[in-house]
Amino acid sequence: MARRICISVIGASVAAEGELSIAQELGREIARRGAVLICGGLTGVMEAAAKGAREEGGLTIGILPGEDSSSANPYIDVPIVTGLGFVRNVIVAYSGDAVIAVGGKLGTLTEIAFAFMKDKPVIGIGTWAPEEGRLEGHKLILAKDAKEAVKKALEIINTRRA
Amino acid sequence: MARRICISVIGASVAAEGELSIAQELGREIARRGAVLICGGLTGVMEAAAKGAREEGGLTIGILPGEDSSSANPYIDVPIVTGLGFVRNVIVAYSGDAVIAVGGKLGTLTEIAFAFMKDKPVIGIGTWAPEEGRLEGHKLILAKDAKEAVKKALEIINTRRA
Amino acid sequence: MARRICISVIGASVAAEGELSIAQELGREIARRGAVLICGGLTGVMEAAAKGAREEGGLTIGILPGEDSSSANPYIDVPIVTGLGFVRNVIVAYSGDAVIAVGGKLGTLTEIAFAFMKDKPVIGIGTWAPEEGRLEGHKLILAKDAKEAVKKALEIINTRRA
Amino acid sequence: MARRICISVIGASVAAEGELSIAQELGREIARRGAVLICGGLTGVMEAAAKGAREEGGLTIGILPGEDSSSANPYIDVPIVTGLGFVRNVIVAYSGDAVIAVGGKLGTLTEIAFAFMKDKPVIGIGTWAPEEGRLEGHKLILAKDAKEAVKKALEIINTRRA
Numbered sequence: 190m191a192r193r194i195c196i197s198v199i200g201a202s203v204a205a206e207g208e209l210s211i212a213q214e215l216g217r218e219i220a221r222r223g224a225v226l227i228c229g230g231l232t233g234v235m236e237a238a239a240k241g242a243r244e245e246g247g248l249t250i251g252i253l254p255g256e257d258s259s260s261a262n263p264y265i266d267v268p269i270v271t272g273l274g275f276v277r278n279v280i281v282a283y284s285g286d287a288v289i290a291v292g293g294k295l296g297t298l299t300e301i302a303f304a305f306m307k308d309k310p311v312i313g314i315g316t317w318a319p320e321e322g323r324l325e326g327h328k329l330i331l332a333k334d335a336k337e338a339v340k341k342a343l344e345i346i347n348t349r350r351a
Numbered sequence: 352m353a354r355r356i357c358i359s360v361i362g363a364s365v366a367a368e369g370e371l372s373i374a375q376e377l378g379r380e381i382a383r384r385g386a387v388l389i390c391g392g393l394t395g396v397m398e399a400a401a402k403g404a405r406e407e408g409g410l411t412i413g414i415l416p417g418e419d420s421s422s423a424n425p426y427i428d429v430p431i432v433t434g435l436g437f438v439r440n441v442i443v444a445y446s447g448d449a450v451i452a453v454g455g456k457l458g459t460l461t462e463i464a465f466a467f468m469k470d471k472p473v474i475g476i477g478t479w480a481p482e483e484g485r486l487e488g489h490k491l492i493l494a495k496d497a498k499e500a501v502k503k504a505l506e507i508i509n510t511r512r513a
Numbered sequence: 514m515a516r517r518i519c520i521s522v523i524g525a526s527v528a529a530e531g532e533l534s535i536a537q538e539l540g541r542e543i544a545r546r547g548a549v550l551i552c553g554g555l556t557g558v559m560e561a562a563a564k565g566a567r568e569e570g571g572l573t574i575g576i577l578p579g580e581d582s583s584s585a586n587p588y589i590d591v592p593i594v595t596g597l598g599f600v601r602n603v604i605v606a607y608s609g610d611a612v613i614a615v616g617g618k619l620g621t622l623t624e625i626a627f628a629f630m631k632d633k634p635v636i637g638i639g640t641w642a643p644e645e646g647r648l649e650g651h652k653l654i655l656a657k658d659a660k661e662a663v664k665k666a667l668e669i670i671n672t673r674r675a
Numbered sequence: 676m677a678r679r680i681c682i683s684v685i686g687a688s689v690a691a692e693g694e695l696s697i698a699q700e701l702g703r704e705i706a707r708r709g710a711v712l713i714c715g716g717l718t719g720v721m722e723a724a725a726k727g728a729r730e731e732g733g734l735t736i737g738i739l740p741g742e743d744s745s746s747a748n749p750y751i752d753v754p755i756v757t758g759l760g761f762v763r764n765v766i767v768a769y770s771g772d773a774v775i776a777v778g779g780k781l782g783t784l785t786e787i788a789f790a791f792m793k794d795k796p797v798i799g800i801g802t803w804a805p806e807e808g809r810l811e812g813h814k815l816i817l818a819k820d821a822k823e824a825v826k827k828a829l830e831i832i833n834t835r836r837a
Contacts, residue, residue: 252755
């Protein structure tokens, strides 16, 4: 099996400084642990995470909303061009073995919901914590920083694969 | 202009009795007011709303997740066959001039979020009220019953069209 | 069962005069026979077909590529807003009980292929006749004019429903 | 710029022996030349191409139609999970800097058409050669074998990037 572990990092395309440095550290940590970084391929949290992963020699995949690859940030190795607009959020959520959310607004909320619909582990740093009664048993896992988030993601992925 | 006013009703495919009767009354009221009912085309809230609309002679459109029309509930006049799975939620959200949510779980949450992303009015009866700080200025409009929900939806639609 | 017969008309957004008058007559004939017209909602063949259907009091559905309804031609009763770009061609192909192609270029070819993939009857007037050896048993049905095309479409639909 | 050159290989999920060995050699050659292999992730031509690329240490991306990664063939490094059914063909076509078709049936035809719609170079080995009058100036480039196909693809990609 060639199959690599993939972790999706989600968050806003315009983000606060603090969120960007968390995202960059997430990218670094994902690469250090040998996983592939998947993100939406654009700016903000997506770019910071890809930059971090590249710094550690990791592989970065950007699932782009547009119809060509020109919008990909410069740290994306492989742009996946969907032409689907915001609908590409679903593919970001489905393609990670785990999803890590940093802050985020409406788009991030859709990605968390689609990840839960497929029973993916979702780890959040300062993000949405939707009203639990409606989550059909799904629960956002909280992490205090990037290192802890990646550690928790990999623990769950490895347990499920075992 | 042939263009008709369209209202999307969203909610769970397995719903409590109380939600079903609200949905059916929503369908009736939408039809009485001359609007087109758009929904996800399946069971639960979707079927009750379509049934109500048909009782009043209204037109019902079902945006189906599957690759053929066989899953449409019996009250759908025009099944739109997408083959897109849960992604069809986005089309339900985008195609209503307003969106009315009845109860609902994760799928409903994604539809509310996509509706907000396109600045649609979203009226809720006993549904998600996501943490406002993250909604980028969007606000769920609450309604106590079906009649009030449709009234509020049409007021906003007509104001925007004027 | 509320379910109505739906016929998709496909063709180019910029079309020759002769194709436009065939499309308009297709729309008229579809409406006269009580079926719903489905199309891509934009200009050219799509607009002419919708215009014809409206002239005869028919119902017209436009499956739009964009993220709002502003691009719908003025003869569309119900715009379905997909935000999916050219991918919406698949929904046009899947949603007709039969598909009728008038002339057409690359987009029309994709719609014919997706219709065949779902075993839909496809009737063509002056359109693609793809190399038969590769069509996995599917065959474009040729028609000489609009009346014949709709007649052939309805015969197959009614036989399949019987 | 991290951005890598990506080549999509398309063809049937059930393919003749001769097509499979061409696909495998395509995968090998793509990897030898340092490009990333993109494919639909399933069996047949997709699997043979991914197997070839892996033999030469290349990176393989599979754009899957289903809602989880279980259908990926064993030579896929990174499964992109779309949940979009056949619609994922569009993403395969859009994501390659060039597209190489081996044999193929209806699905392959849709991919060729979508690639042309985005003005991608499409190289064919024993595949569809659609009626040229309707192709809006696009032309399938013929190749006699895998080596020539990859060579032609890279020449066009490099010329465009220069």
